[in-house]
Amino acid sequence: MKLGLNLSFAVKRWLEAERLAALVADDLDTRYVQFTWDLVDPWWPEAQRDALASAYAQAFARAGVTVESSFGGLASYSYNHILAPTPELRDLGRQHLVRAIDMTAAMEVPVAGMPFGSFSADDAVDPGKRREIYKTALDIYVGISRHAKARGLEMLMVEPVPLSTEFPSTAADALRLMHDLEGATDVPVRLNVDWGHAMFKPLFGDDATMEHWMTVCGEYIAAYHIQQTDGLYDRHWNFTHDGLISPADLSAFWNRHKLKDQTFFLEVVYAFEEPDATVLSDMQAAMALLRSA
Template sequence: MATPFGVNLSFCVKRWVTPALWAPIVAEDLGLDLVQLSFDLIDPMWPDDVLDRMAGDIRREAAAAGVTVHSAFIGLAHYTFNQMLHPDPAVRDLAEAWLKRAYRVAALAGITRVGGPLGAIASRRDGREAESISEADYAELIVRMHRLAEAAKAEGLTELYVEPTPMRREWPWTVAQAQTMASDTAGAAVPWKFCVDWGHGTFEPLYGRYRAGMADWYAGLGDRIGAIHIQQTDFQLDRHWDFTETGAVDPVAAVALQRANGLEDVPVFLEVFYPFERDDASILDVLKRSMAILKPAFA
């Protein structure tokens, strides 16, 4: 059985920004029928009348192109803020409100899953990083996650995702932390699952050389993984390269590892980013060549 494979629309940011533009590229140029929307393309804080119209466009254009929008992720713009771990409680409240708005937009667009990283504590003045966030910060985050699940249920969503990142200031960044979070959000109104990323779980500067790897994440989280991001990377930084670049990720081995852990049905999305000044034609070219490499591995 083929493993579901698609693309995160991160490559479209500041370029193919409407579904009338990106849906034909996904279906015709890349030959895919599965995508993950990025909220870099539609800001949940825009006025309702604009959002309602754009959500309708997403639903209509995706259907016309034969593309399923599996989920929506917060994107880079919102990720740059510290979100629900910002030192100012008012900013945490705003981040929670932002996500509730995101759930509304997703539901209007016919998308039933939303996810992304949850936040980051502020850096210390001396630059030293603690091994964990405070118990109070974590407890508050769990309360917010339960509250968000209630909001998601009210909008008709079916799943929410946390994306672990390889940073001590964000949460969770280890398998054990993710397991604890899964236990503490068990019974939420909508299930909280994880989206693991090949550039995050293999980050050697944090996890150690020869110890970093996706096998631990797959084995440790199992069916609590709801989606996977794949990228080409060198395990030294979170590169988000396409597969025309030379790196350490072997697509065939990546799929085999996923299937060996019983996760063959979990959808995988290529998530790549490009400099805004790079020309559009070259991006389409490397994406097509990446698909020629990736799609046979997932078939």
């Protein structure tokens, strides 16, 4: 398996660029990362933002670690973005991703991604409003792709999420989005599928399996988030925790589907109260488990 780390585990803990790069390379023996916007906010003033983001990218390069993509984190996920109920909010969502693309370009990282967006509670249950807002969002995203191309990015990624008020949530929704964007965008748009989201039983029932996602939209999946889950909530536990997924399951999936270019990014979200030493030792134990599978 090609293993990497989403840097979510480091948020509010290891903020110094050289320290974080060394921790990833040496303590966690990892060579691929996905940079999270929880470390550098796309909305920060451009000059300071880009200098900070570039410092991370340069530190990782010196440590022999490749930043494969940048991705929205918990802070970004709090907002509805281009599926929001008003034009003003949707435009702010557009600006958010445009600014993140600019930051990613400053890092010389080729891929940026985030969830597509979320409907309001009322719009989510109104089929007419969903269709109207979705069509507008597609047009917005095509425009964003032009900006990504102009800034030198090679791909945009969308992460499906396990909420019916968002889009895409199901594998069928994800396939629809890929088909609706295919040929319309200036850079390819692909999926970053999270194992914990795909296995969310309350929403997906019998289809809450990664095999279902591979059958429906596997050809569009460019990367994966891996996490331990119980299938009842979006847990983002580590693999030192009991749950539905084992490292052996991940390895068997990789081999069965003959994956090669994708990366399994471990995405763990710890309670802020967890001691730093506990987080680091838990991450080391989990990476050892994954590498041994």
